[in-house]
Amino acid sequence: MRRIATVALLTVALPATSAQDAPQAFVGARLITITHGEIESGVLVVHRGKIVAAGKRSAVEIPRGATRHDGTGKVILPGLVDTHSHIGGGWAADGSAPIQPGVRVLDSIDVRDAGFQRAQAGGITTVNVMPGSGHLLSGQTVYLKTRDANTIEELAIRGADGRILGGMKMANGTNSRRDPPFPGTRGKSAALVREAFVAAQAYREKLARGSDPDKKPDRDLGLEALLEVLDGTRIVHHHTHRHDDIVTVLRLQKEFGFRVVLHHVSEGWKVADEIAAAGVGSSVIVVDSPGGKLEARDLLLETGAVMERAGAKVAFHTDDWITDSRLFLRSAALAVRAGMSRDGALRALTLAPAEMIDLGDRLGSLDAGKDADFVVLDGDPLSAYAKVLETWVDGAEVFDRHDPQDRLWAVGGYGAGEPRAGPLCCFGEEGWE
């Protein structure tokens, strides 16, 4: 949501402040909590950016002075977590090398890109913004909240130490097979990745050789980032489609011990048992037809259902622009169409992806103490006719379908593709107050 009228300059801070100071109570909505069932006519209380309570009306005390929101006939579910998006137009690695761990996508993201507004309109409150898949390793990803912001730092999710959180994007299969210096075969692709991790292991050994500054190796940003991968503090988000490529990822994961989430996983249904046995998460793409590239020929709508039955952990992602952030709920609904359980599919939009980016303790369910990220719908989240009415991030409303500008981003129309303007966009147009 943006406030463009100049009058909003003076008032914009007020709702935000009050949102923080006074508790907000959403009364009477069906709450889809993810962790403790679906509650008819429940109450959700949020305060200072956190969820205070989510439960039956009889079990939740509405704090005095709370701002009440009538939830009658509405449905509230946790803010959606998109493990794989390209909103903001970020680009990390360039064409100079197939493996570039020192490059960060956060240095290239346009926070005013309308993609963030479309994500809000789709109920997405957290995104893992990824570099592309044309490299074996195309750089560091970044985990963002879909707030309205002027800087990437304002969007970034930080760890307890203040560090901006993100993963590492890797890919195998055909996208990263290109002319030199890129690999020409799958065998070469795997060999280059193994050499990179072996180099990181050697770097770690050198670092460990004592405190003498003269003996320490020169700092290498790329190797430092690979060490974070080897140490498990930076999760690998691995583009992979074909069954043999998926198994190659599992093989390398076993050899080097990094933590990995499989992305797209078009042929995951062929190796679902192997994926489940490896205990790694899968973030599945749901598209309307197979093909478009050789390795997506056997893509099925059933992938989520087959993987769920095998006991593998499943999330979905938009891969925006491949699918539209405004329609992320649809991915889960189509998976249900193809046999996945309702609970599993809704979890795959919320808690499962939150866990895949190590934020399961902060995001992904309506539980006290978690971030106040949630979506208000006018109907069932798996219905084609349901609309996102409101999206809230950290207890502040970022999307309101009744706001004309937000509605433009939600459905499209003239100007919908324009980047979000700053608060001074309209100076002089409506007079300064």
Next chain:
Amino acid sequence: MSARALRAASAAVLLLSSPAGAATLAVRAKTLHTVAGQPIRDGIVVVRDGKIVAVGPAARTSTPAGAEVLEAAVVVPGLVDAHTVVGLSGILNQPHDQDQLERSEPVQPELRAIDAYNARDELVAWVRSFGVTTIHAGHAPGALVSGQTLIAKTRGNTVDRAVIVPEAMVATTFGESAMHADREKGKAPGTRSKAVAMLRQELVQAREYAAKRASEDPAKRPERSLRQDALERVLARELPLLVTAERHQDILSVLRVAREFEIRVVLDGAAEAHLVLDEIRAAGVPVLPHPPMQRAWGEMENATMELAARLDAARIPFAFQSGFESYVPKTRVLLFEAAIGAANGLGPERALAAATIEAARILGVEERVGSIEVGKDGDLALYDGDPFEYTTHCIGVVIEGERFPGETH
């Protein structure tokens, strides 16, 4: 087993239980949407020798003895996709299966879709499995004049078995995607004005060609030109010009050319049609709006999911299409696109019409397809609920009495 083998196996099972040319088939539906009147509760449609011979409430419509009987919660006319490249732009997206666009010359109306259509491409069966039984398929947007389209049923192993109209429209493109790939090297068209000038020149020449061809003196007749033959049919209003144009100024250029040459045009894409609704309505031009889920970038940046509803409110004839996709997904699915239109202001009833009878009318095949009426082709789509709900399934398809599987989950 591969996905293809799975799909083929399930198709085989159904085909075995459905002898080709089964004489009589009766389909009973809790809700029968004929699109020719109010929905019928507990309705029956009877298909004999490929044609619909009876439609009505079960209480008043008898099932012929010996007829094979199918049942479904909801039955609608087989869906009609008003514009796709399925059959020309194959599933693999490799050079050998991509015949949707020839870029060697900007103007090639002589190219015919029937000379490229692959009736066995897996995507034909894919869209059929969701209820699509008729497609208007042809050359993709991207060249100023890219070729002649066809209308086919989504069945048959050969183009001849599938096609119902071998030459339907002449596909053209206005706007940025019609610019020549090598315009930086001076190849035309490099601007909007140049593209329109080139098309006008072609139409002027074709008109002169047609006049000379009609000459009584054989010596004065020019040699036959396939290119001008095709445009002559456009000028004679036999074939409409299908013009992909997204920007409002390109849409207005289409209307200007149509007026000048008094030709029939069908607007395709038309992302900014909502800016020039009055002009489109005044011109009496039908619109095939872009798929509602088409990505809103480039020339599509001002696209709206409510375009179909806006056209409907403006009383402009329109029909849904799946359009062209160059990557993933390789094709959109008409059923899914109509659902988004239904949910964005159009409503399910009008969305169903726009995916069936309205498309048939714009394509000129409403005598055969698009509604469930006696005398029309026995083309039906069977669902286990509201066809537009995400979690509903297409449970079977009938094309001229021949049964095909629905979704195979």
